[in-house]
Amino acid sequence: MIYIIGGTVKFRTDDCSFYIGNESEPEINLSITMARLFIYLINNHGEVCTRDGILENVWERYGLRTSNNSLNKYISDLRRSLSSLGLGDAVIVTVPRFGFMLSMDLSVTKEGDSQPPAPKKITTKNKKEFFPNISLFHSALFIVFCSICFLSFRVSVFNLESDDSQVFNIGRVNNCDLNSFDFIEKERYPFYKKVALDFIEKKHILCHENSIFFIKVSDPVIHGFADRVFLSRCTKSITGEKKYSSCDSYYEDNYSAPN
Secondary structure (H helix, E strand, O other): OOOEEEOOOOEEEOOOOOOOOOOOOOOOEEOHHHHHHHHHHHHHHOOOOEHHHHHHHHHHHOOOEEEOHHHHHHHHHHHHHHHHHOOOOOOOOEEOOOEEEEEOOOEEOOOOOOOOOOOOOOEEOOOOOOOHHHHHHHHHHOOOOOOOOOOOOOOEEOOOOOOOOEEEOOOEOOOEEEEEEEEOOHHHHHHHHHHHHHHHHHHHHHHHHHHEEEEEEOOHOOOOOOOEEEEEEEEEOOOOOEEEEEEEEEEEEEEEEOO
Protein backbone atom coordinates (compact mmCIF):
# COMPACT_ATOMS: atom_id res chain seq x y z
CA MET A 1 0.00 0.00 0.00
CA ILE A 2 1.22 3.49 -0.88
CA TYR A 3 -0.19 6.57 0.84
CA ILE A 4 0.32 10.05 -0.59
CA ILE A 5 0.79 12.49 2.29
CA GLY A 6 0.35 16.21 1.74
CA GLY A 7 0.35 15.73 -2.02
CA THR A 8 4.14 15.34 -2.28
CA VAL A 9 5.30 12.64 0.12
CA LYS A 10 4.69 8.94 -0.42
CA PHE A 11 4.63 6.41 2.40
CA ARG A 12 5.05 2.80 1.30
CA THR A 13 3.90 0.24 3.84
CA ASP A 14 5.86 -2.61 2.23
CA ASP A 15 9.20 -1.21 3.36
CA CYS A 16 7.96 1.32 5.96
CA SER A 17 9.61 4.17 4.04
CA PHE A 18 8.91 7.73 2.93
CA TYR A 19 9.67 8.86 -0.61
CA ILE A 20 9.69 12.37 -2.04
CA GLY A 21 7.86 12.75 -5.35
CA ASN A 22 8.96 10.11 -7.85
CA GLU A 23 12.31 9.37 -6.26
CA SER A 24 13.20 5.68 -6.17
CA GLU A 25 15.38 5.87 -3.06
CA PRO A 26 13.66 6.28 0.30
CA GLU A 27 14.11 9.55 2.15
CA ILE A 28 13.36 8.07 5.59
CA ASN A 29 12.98 4.48 6.80
CA LEU A 30 10.76 3.86 9.81
CA SER A 31 11.05 1.04 12.29
CA ILE A 32 8.23 -1.51 12.18
CA THR A 33 6.67 -0.15 15.38
CA MET A 34 6.94 3.45 14.20
CA ALA A 35 5.33 2.45 10.90
CA ARG A 36 2.48 0.70 12.74
CA LEU A 37 1.91 3.87 14.76
CA PHE A 38 1.80 6.04 11.65
CA ILE A 39 -0.51 3.63 9.80
CA TYR A 40 -2.84 3.55 12.81
CA LEU A 41 -3.05 7.35 12.76
CA ILE A 42 -3.62 7.34 8.99
CA ASN A 43 -6.38 4.73 9.22
CA ASN A 44 -8.10 6.91 11.83
CA HIS A 45 -7.44 10.22 10.07
CA GLY A 46 -9.63 12.88 11.69
CA GLU A 47 -10.34 10.81 14.78
CA VAL A 48 -8.86 11.39 18.21
CA CYS A 49 -6.95 8.20 19.00
CA THR A 50 -6.73 7.62 22.73
CA ARG A 51 -3.47 6.62 24.32
CA ASP A 52 -5.03 3.32 25.43
CA GLY A 53 -6.25 2.66 21.91
CA ILE A 54 -2.83 3.33 20.42
CA LEU A 55 -1.03 1.16 22.96
CA GLU A 56 -3.52 -1.65 22.39
CA ASN A 57 -3.41 -1.59 18.59
CA VAL A 58 0.23 -0.74 17.98
CA TRP A 59 1.93 -2.66 20.79
CA GLU A 60 -0.28 -5.05 22.75
CA ARG A 61 -1.85 -6.62 19.66
CA TYR A 62 1.64 -7.77 18.66
CA GLY A 63 2.57 -9.10 22.09
CA LEU A 64 4.60 -6.01 22.98
CA ARG A 65 4.51 -3.74 26.00
CA THR A 66 5.41 -0.08 26.33
CA SER A 67 4.65 3.00 28.42
CA ASN A 68 3.12 6.39 27.91
CA ASN A 69 6.57 7.93 28.10
CA SER A 70 7.73 5.68 25.29
CA LEU A 71 4.65 6.56 23.27
CA ASN A 72 5.48 10.25 23.70
CA LYS A 73 8.99 9.56 22.41
CA TYR A 74 7.64 7.70 19.36
CA ILE A 75 5.23 10.56 18.60
CA SER A 76 8.06 13.08 18.94
CA ASP A 77 10.32 11.10 16.61
CA LEU A 78 7.51 10.64 14.09
CA ARG A 79 6.76 14.37 14.16
CA ARG A 80 10.43 15.12 13.56
CA SER A 81 10.48 12.79 10.57
CA LEU A 82 7.34 14.32 9.05
CA SER A 83 8.67 17.82 9.62
CA SER A 84 11.94 16.96 7.87
CA LEU A 85 9.86 15.91 4.86
CA GLY A 86 8.37 19.39 4.65
CA LEU A 87 4.98 18.48 6.12
CA GLY A 88 5.23 20.93 9.03
CA ASP A 89 5.32 20.55 12.79
CA ALA A 90 1.55 20.34 13.40
CA VAL A 91 0.81 17.19 11.41
CA ILE A 92 0.19 15.16 14.56
CA VAL A 93 -2.11 16.98 16.97
CA THR A 94 -1.84 16.34 20.69
CA VAL A 95 -4.96 16.14 22.86
CA PRO A 96 -3.31 16.71 26.27
CA ARG A 97 -3.43 13.67 28.58
CA PHE A 98 -5.86 11.95 26.21
CA GLY A 99 -4.35 11.03 22.87
CA PHE A 100 -3.35 12.12 19.38
CA MET A 101 -4.84 12.68 15.95
CA LEU A 102 -3.58 13.23 12.42
CA SER A 103 -4.46 16.80 11.44
CA MET A 104 -7.55 17.18 9.28
CA ASP A 105 -5.65 19.83 7.30
CA LEU A 106 -3.25 17.16 6.07
CA SER A 107 -4.37 15.47 2.86
CA VAL A 108 -3.99 11.70 2.86
CA THR A 109 -4.86 9.56 -0.16
CA LYS A 110 -4.04 6.09 -1.40
CA GLU A 111 -2.12 5.91 -4.64
CA GLY A 112 -4.63 5.50 -7.46
CA ASP A 113 -7.46 7.29 -5.67
CA SER A 114 -8.93 10.06 -7.80
CA GLN A 115 -9.74 12.32 -4.87
CA PRO A 116 -9.24 12.47 -1.10
CA PRO A 117 -11.88 10.75 1.04
CA ALA A 118 -14.56 12.95 2.58
CA PRO A 119 -13.49 14.36 5.95
CA LYS A 120 -14.71 12.36 8.91
CA LYS A 121 -16.60 13.76 11.83
CA ILE A 122 -14.11 13.85 14.65
CA THR A 123 -14.61 11.13 17.24
CA THR A 124 -12.64 9.40 19.91
CA LYS A 125 -11.05 6.11 18.95
CA ASN A 126 -10.85 3.51 21.69
CA LYS A 127 -12.57 0.26 22.56
CA LYS A 128 -12.67 1.23 26.22
CA GLU A 129 -15.26 3.54 27.78
CA PHE A 130 -14.67 7.19 26.97
CA PHE A 131 -14.28 9.79 29.73
CA PRO A 132 -14.70 7.55 32.79
CA ASN A 133 -13.90 10.51 35.05
CA ILE A 134 -13.37 14.22 35.05
CA SER A 135 -9.69 14.14 34.18
CA LEU A 136 -10.33 12.64 30.75
CA PHE A 137 -13.34 14.85 30.20
CA HIS A 138 -11.19 17.81 31.12
CA SER A 139 -8.60 16.74 28.60
CA ALA A 140 -11.17 16.39 25.86
CA LEU A 141 -12.17 19.99 26.38
CA PHE A 142 -8.58 20.99 25.72
CA ILE A 143 -8.63 20.01 22.05
CA VAL A 144 -7.27 23.36 21.03
CA PHE A 145 -4.57 22.33 18.62
CA CYS A 146 -6.78 20.75 15.96
CA SER A 147 -6.36 22.49 12.60
CA ILE A 148 -9.91 22.57 11.30
CA CYS A 149 -12.45 25.35 11.09
CA PHE A 150 -15.36 23.43 12.54
CA LEU A 151 -16.04 20.15 14.19
CA SER A 152 -18.77 18.58 16.23
CA PHE A 153 -18.78 15.32 18.08
CA ARG A 154 -20.61 13.40 20.76
CA VAL A 155 -19.23 11.38 23.62
CA SER A 156 -20.93 8.70 25.66
CA VAL A 157 -22.08 8.98 29.28
CA PHE A 158 -19.38 10.02 31.71
CA ASN A 159 -19.08 11.12 35.34
CA LEU A 160 -17.83 14.33 36.90
CA GLU A 161 -16.87 12.74 40.18
CA SER A 162 -13.12 13.18 40.59
CA ASP A 163 -12.35 14.75 43.96
CA ASP A 164 -9.35 16.65 42.59
CA SER A 165 -11.30 18.28 39.76
CA GLN A 166 -12.36 21.91 39.71
CA VAL A 167 -14.95 23.64 37.61
CA PHE A 168 -15.06 27.43 37.59
CA ASN A 169 -18.40 29.09 36.90
CA ILE A 170 -18.10 32.23 34.78
CA GLY A 171 -21.78 33.11 34.79
CA ARG A 172 -24.72 32.43 32.50
CA VAL A 173 -25.17 32.87 28.76
CA ASN A 174 -28.52 32.33 27.05
CA ASN A 175 -29.89 30.88 30.31
CA CYS A 176 -27.15 28.23 30.52
CA ASP A 177 -24.26 28.13 32.98
CA LEU A 178 -20.88 28.91 31.42
CA ASN A 179 -17.97 27.07 33.03
CA SER A 180 -14.24 26.60 32.59
CA PHE A 181 -11.74 24.06 33.85
CA ASP A 182 -9.13 26.83 33.92
CA PHE A 183 -9.02 29.36 36.73
CA ILE A 184 -10.07 32.72 35.30
CA GLU A 185 -9.68 36.05 37.05
CA LYS A 186 -13.05 37.68 37.69
CA GLU A 187 -12.17 40.78 35.69
CA ARG A 188 -11.98 38.54 32.60
CA TYR A 189 -15.47 37.08 33.09
CA PRO A 190 -17.15 39.69 30.81
CA PHE A 191 -14.64 38.90 28.05
CA TYR A 192 -15.30 35.15 28.27
CA LYS A 193 -19.05 35.74 28.25
CA LYS A 194 -18.71 37.99 25.19
CA VAL A 195 -16.64 35.36 23.38
CA ALA A 196 -19.09 32.60 24.35
CA LEU A 197 -22.12 34.60 23.15
CA ASP A 198 -20.41 35.48 19.88
CA PHE A 199 -19.25 31.89 19.33
CA ILE A 200 -22.71 30.51 20.18
CA GLU A 201 -24.34 32.88 17.72
CA LYS A 202 -21.90 32.06 14.92
CA LYS A 203 -22.27 28.31 15.43
CA HIS A 204 -26.04 28.50 15.99
CA ILE A 205 -25.72 26.65 19.30
CA LEU A 206 -28.92 26.44 21.35
CA CYS A 207 -29.14 26.35 25.12
CA HIS A 208 -31.35 23.37 25.83
CA GLU A 209 -32.97 22.49 29.11
CA ASN A 210 -30.47 20.84 31.48
CA SER A 211 -27.56 22.06 29.34
CA ILE A 212 -24.29 23.57 30.50
CA PHE A 213 -21.46 25.19 28.53
CA PHE A 214 -17.71 24.66 28.96
CA ILE A 215 -15.29 27.03 27.23
CA LYS A 216 -11.57 27.09 26.48
CA VAL A 217 -10.03 30.24 24.98
CA SER A 218 -6.39 30.28 23.88
CA ASP A 219 -4.09 33.02 25.15
CA PRO A 220 -3.67 34.74 21.73
CA VAL A 221 -7.43 35.32 21.52
CA ILE A 222 -7.38 36.85 25.00
CA HIS A 223 -4.67 39.26 23.82
CA GLY A 224 -6.47 40.31 20.66
CA PHE A 225 -5.15 37.87 18.05
CA ALA A 226 -6.94 35.28 15.94
CA ASP A 227 -6.49 31.80 17.37
CA ARG A 228 -8.34 28.86 18.90
CA VAL A 229 -11.61 28.64 20.83
CA PHE A 230 -13.28 25.45 22.00
CA LEU A 231 -16.82 25.32 23.40
CA SER A 232 -18.75 22.27 24.56
CA ARG A 233 -22.45 22.04 25.35
CA CYS A 234 -23.17 19.17 27.71
CA THR A 235 -26.59 17.88 28.65
CA LYS A 236 -27.18 16.73 32.20
CA SER A 237 -28.44 13.18 32.54
CA ILE A 238 -31.71 12.59 34.31
CA THR A 239 -30.03 9.75 36.23
CA GLY A 240 -27.89 12.01 38.39
CA GLU A 241 -26.73 15.58 38.88
CA LYS A 242 -23.05 14.76 38.24
CA LYS A 243 -23.61 12.78 35.08
CA TYR A 244 -23.93 14.00 31.51
CA SER A 245 -25.69 12.08 28.78
CA SER A 246 -23.91 13.74 25.85
CA CYS A 247 -21.73 16.63 24.77
CA ASP A 248 -21.65 18.55 21.50
CA SER A 249 -18.30 20.26 21.05
CA TYR A 250 -17.38 23.02 18.64
CA TYR A 251 -13.96 24.30 17.62
CA GLU A 252 -12.51 27.15 15.58
CA ASP A 253 -8.78 27.66 15.03
CA ASN A 254 -8.84 31.18 13.56
CA TYR A 255 -11.30 32.92 15.84
CA SER A 256 -11.11 36.66 16.56
CA ALA A 257 -12.92 38.01 19.58
CA PRO A 258 -15.43 40.82 18.97
CA ASN A 259 -14.37 44.33 19.94
